Amino acid sequence: MxxxxxxxxxxxxxxxxxxxxxxxxxxxxxxxxxxxxxxxxxxxxxxxxxxxPTRADLIVAVYRHQVEACAEAGPTLLTETDSPFAALRQWVDLFVDFLVTKHGLANALQSDSSGFEALHTYFLDRLVPVCAQLLEAAVNADEIRPGTHAYELMRGIGNLCIGHDSDPRYDPRRLVELLLQGLQRPQSP
Amino acid sequence: MxxxxxxxxxxxxxxxxxxxxxxxxxxxxxxxxxxxxxxxxxxxxxxxxxxxPTRADLIVAVYRHQVEACAEAGPTLLTETDSPFAALRQWVDLFVDFLVTKHGLANALQSDSSGFEALHTYFLDRLVPVCAQLLEAAVNADEIRPGTHAYELMRGIGNLCIGHDSDPRYDPRRLVELLLQGLQRPQSP
DNA sequence: GACTAAGCGGAACGCCGTTCCGTATATTTC
DNA sequence: GAAATATACGGAACGGCGTTCCGCTTAGTC
Known part of the structure; x- marks a missing residue:
């Protein structure tokens, strides 16, 4: 009814x-x-x-399409890219691009003030599983070391995207790339 | 006079x-x-x-001692630790510990609202050179790849420390460690 | 056209940063 | 010790913002 x-x-x-x-x-x-x-x-x-009712609801509604697109890109990249790690890297790029082009979104995402909770929740609920899938595939392919949680990685990436527009010397992409390289399994057997 | x-x-x-x-x-x-x-x-x-006059002035005044201590620890660690990279890691640990124990300081550090400018400025002016020195030593020792700027690294670390108290699943230290590992020169000759 | 419930607008309240100025007091001068 | 004066103090007041609430309007229905 x-x-x-x-x-x-x-x-x-x-x-x-x-x-x-x-x-x-x-x-x-x-x-x-x-x-x-x-x-x-x-x-x-x-x-x-x-x-x-809350600012977060509005933000979620405005960006829902783009978040969905990003979420759906995960599995696609995984099948269309030869190496899972490369897929992960491309997916992360997508996510960073999204965050970086929305003024203050990365900040809001991490805000712990109640009222932004819905935002936090929606983004993470939707994207963490996708990230986890990519991560797991890369682990199984022996490209990255196990033990990193998707939740933590996503929040870290989100955090790195904060304040990118305040200083041209700060480019989140370089640091995110560094993070990904830190993830890679050392090539010693 | x-x-x-x-x-x-x-x-x-x-x-x-x-x-x-x-x-x-x-x-x-x-x-x-x-x-x-x-x-x-x-x-x-x-x-x-x-x-x-500004909130930043107050924050700076409150934490000046600790920032100074952190800054001075840089050169000390460099001489007292065998590997420059190990010194860098310890120093970064110090910095992270400092940020993580001050509620909201990491957030404030990245805030682009004018009025926090003094905070931003003081922290970076004081600590970036120290970080740069450690970074350079590690590069010279061939432990890390060149090309990373201290400013960017410091801001990245600061960013990673945001929101650590909102969720026990998020531990900035693990991500900072990942970042440092990403810095390490691949052991291929 | 009349009825009613869904929806609307914006005044009003509280919180916060920040400014400003009449008042109070530490310090100097005699 | 008292008068003079530069300094510093307190807190009222203003503006911006989030959020709530309620009297009024209007779309949908009969």
Whole structure:
């Protein structure tokens, strides 16, 4: 019993809000004042909170497609790439690219303030299993040392992506690459 | 001409504030409301801002000793440890321990909001040269590959220390160790 | 067209950083 | 010791932001 379906204006507003949020996130980052988003969408503050009770809900809704795409790319890369480690590296690249192009998203991802919990949860629930699969394949192929947990790796990568735009001398990609190399099994037998 | 020396009560308040801030930082993190610190010190808000115009100034003042100690440990470790890479590893451990025991400090260090600039600046100005020296020694000893910049490494390590207390499954030390291993020169000639 | 429940807007509250200035006091001067 | 003055103090006040709440509006229904 799906109750009664939502009102038309509610659905319209939800879409408008998503579009407005996406636009504002680009220019002002994911920490932009809620008022700014509401104003851009031409709705009241109450409306934004009714549709997206927490900021995290809004962020998740805005980026869900891209996260899904990233998650789905995992298995694909695994089958289409000859070495599992190469697949892992490409997948991580995808993830880093995603984070790095969203102002403040990496920061928000790690924020421990309640309210961002949903964000944290969604990203990790969706992506950690994918990462784990890639990791396991690479371990089985004897390309990397076992013992690294996907959760930890994902959070580490996320952390490394913080603040990349504050200084041109800091490029998260180089450090992530270093991390991956640290993962590689020493070639001694 | 050192102008006239400060008033006695001003000096006393400065000390009181430092102690109060140190105590509050332990319990509420370095983001604790300024009011809380002022209250704890038993002074007005104006006083805290007069002595420490920005939050970063206060944080720097509170932790200056420890940062100095860490900076000075660099050269010492280098002479007292047989391998430069081992010295680097120990030094990094020191730095991680420092960051990990200060709630929210790692976050603050990376915050790009103006006002934390002084913090960023002080930490990096003081520690990057030390790290660079260790790095260079390890490169010269042919223990690690050249091409990594101390600035980038320090920021990466700082980033990895963010959020360590939000989940027991996340241990920055393991990832930092991975990073260091990624630095090591592959043992192929 | 009237009814009703779903949805809307934005005023209002609380928290926080930061500024500003009337008041209090340490220090110097006589 | 008292007056003079530079210094420092306290906390009210302002603005920005997140979040809640409720009287009003409107879409969907009969």
């Amino acid at each position: 799906p109750a009664r379906s939502k009102r038309a204006d509610a659905l319209r507003n939800q879409q408008t809000l998503l579009a407005a949020a996406a636009a504002v996130f680009v220019t002002s980052g994911v920490d932009a004042p809620m008022r700014e988003i509401a104003a851009r969408a031409g709705v009241g503050l109450g409306t934004i909170y009714r549709h997206f | 050192p102008a006239r020396s400060k008033r006695a009560d001003a000096l006393r308040n400065q000390q009181t504030l430092l102690a109060a801030a140190a105590a509050v930082f332990v319990t509420s993190g370095v983001d604790a409301p300024m009011r809380e610190i002022a209250a704890r010190a038993g002074v007005g808000l104006g006083t805290i801002y007069r002595h420490f």
